[in-house]
Amino acid sequence: MEFLNTSIGRKIVMAVTGLSMVLFAVVHLIGNSTIFVGPSGINAYAEHLHSMPLPIIMLFRAIMLALFVVHIVYAIQLTIENRGGRPTDYAVKATRKATFASENMIWTGLLLLAFVVYHLLHFTFRATPGLTLVNDAAGHFNVFAMVASSFSSIAGAGIYAVAMVVLFLHLYHGIQSLFQTFGLANGNTLPTITKAGALVALVLFVGFLAIPMSILFGIIKG
Amino acid sequence: MSDHKTMTINLVVWRQKNANDTGKFENYTVKGITEHHSFLEMLDVLNEDLIKAGKQPVAFDHDCREGICGMCSQVINGMPHGGQERTTVCQLHMRKFHDGDTIYIEPWRARAFPIVKDLVVDREALDKIIQAGGYTSCHTGGVPDGNAILIPKPAADEAMDAAECIGCGACVAGCPNGAAMLFTGAKVSQFAVLPQGKAEAKTRVTNMVQAMKDCGFGNCTNHYECMAACPKGINVKFIARMNREYLKAQF
Known part of the structure; x- marks a missing residue:
């Protein structure tokens, strides 16, 4: 398909997959915030998710995996092409609009990939050592105990804190970028879209960071 | 002195x-x-x-x-x-x-x-993008009446803002990816907003975007360095408009 071979076509694919993952992150944060209710909140939320029909769960996972793979494959391909777009760098580097975030999308992206792999091994496949894997009084799996056992150490919480800084950088550039790519921005709206995108990135950063930090500093207890 | x-x-x-x-x-x-x-x-x-x-x-x-x-x-x-x-x-x-x-x-x-040689570069690639669609086709003949086609003032102004591009290539030089999106965006937009440009809008954007790729330009990653480099102050809103035109051309 010609659309997928051109510059703009592939950027639109990047934007669609990126937007889907941002929306997932928003829903993920809203769901995770049930932990602030206490063990009963997050455990009930996890039970609710796991009680959905298996085909729906597997379909959702397959879609997320596909979005992830497409986003990463295109990102690598576009980055290699773009590095070739200017084969020789200038002796004096004097960029004015580019940001640390915009220039390092591929690196923040690959770090996020590493984090997601770790995160899935950690809480989905529960394959990392040192997890408390027990059932609660109602006989359901005690998600809270597992999360609390992971985030009660500085190292356990620290990995997530670093990952959220990387996520913030990625979304700081990514969110405004997708509006521009969809052609939804104009000269008047782009500055506001850029600020709003940074705000969404900040809300996700603070929100996700609050969970490991609250457990590490004993603000939420079992 | x-x-x-x-x-x-x-x-x-x-x-x-x-x-x-x-x-x-x-x-x-x-x-x-x-x-x-x-x-x-x-x-x-x-x-x-x-x-x-x-x-x-x-x-x-x-x-x-x-x-x-x-x-x-x-x-x-x-x-x-x-x-x-x-x-x-x-x-x-x-x-x-x-x-x-x-x-x-x-x-x-x-x-x-x-x-x-030295500081001289070959910018023929920009001409190739123009040849791919940076024009309107019309029959020659008598000069049309001045106000036969009415164009709203905001549309005329928008087209003029895009047409300020002098094709120097500073946007490409400033782009870390060597992309020609601001140049092409301006050229696509100056026609896209005018009635005379609507007839060939789909083929124009499709062919000019393809020409960018064929000429070896990189892809846009929205750094907006092009806008900082442009001596005519062409806004990146014209890149957004080209993206929009390109999406519209798919349907």
Whole structure:
């Protein structure tokens, strides 16, 4: 398909997959915030998710995996092409609009990939050592105990804190970028879209960071 | 000239014999530069010195020297056209520099712009993008009535803003990816907003975007360095409009 071979076509694919993952992150944060209710909140939320029909769960996972793979494959391909777009760098580097975030999308992206792999091994496949894997009084799996056992150490919480800084950088550039790519921005709206995108990135950063930090500093207890 | 203050400028200039030469930086010192010299006149002084010394003068592109032709193409201290807002190299003046300054001068650097000699690059790739669709087809004949096609003032203004592009290629030179999205975006937009451009809107954007790829330009990653580099202040909103036109052309 010609659309997928051109510059703009592939950027639109990047934007669609990126937007889907941002929306997932928003829903993920809203769901995770049930932990602030206490063990009963997050455990009930996890039970609710796991009680959905298996085909729906597997379909959702397959879609997320596909979005992830497409986003990463295109990102690598576009980055290699773009590095070739200017084969020789200038002796004096004097960029004015580019940001640390915009220039390092591929690196923040690959770090996020590493984090997601770790995160899935950690809480989905529960394959990392040192997890408390027990059932609660109602006989359901005690998600809270597992999360609390992971985030009660500085190292356990620290990995997530670093990952959220990387996520913030990625979304700081990514969110405004997708509006521009969809052609939804104009000269008047782009500055506001850029600020709003940074705000969404900040809300996700603070929100996700609050969970490991609250457990590490004993603000939420079992 | 009434003022006696002159400057001595140290130049680090990219010298390259031809497209196949690897090229290297050469150091020069130019004396007797006043604040009234334009940047190109300063290079004229350097070239006079080089010719007198029996050396090859520095080759650089220039034509109108009044900021409208789009020929001058130099990256000065890392910034296309020297970084002064809405200013081409020819309209950049030495009063912006100080006595004893060291100035790096490099050619546009992009895969799609091979170096011809020294600071001169081949910008034919931009012509190829125009040939792919940067026009409207019309039958020749009698001159149409002036107001036969009514164009709302905001649309006319928007088209003029896009048409300010002089095709110098600074956007490509400033882009870390060597992309031509601002140039192409401006050319697509100037027709897209006018009734005369609507008839061929789909084929125009499709063909011009394909031409960008064929010419070896990179992809846009929304750094917006192009907008900072543009001597005519073309806004990245025209890239957004091209993206929109491209999406519309799919259906």
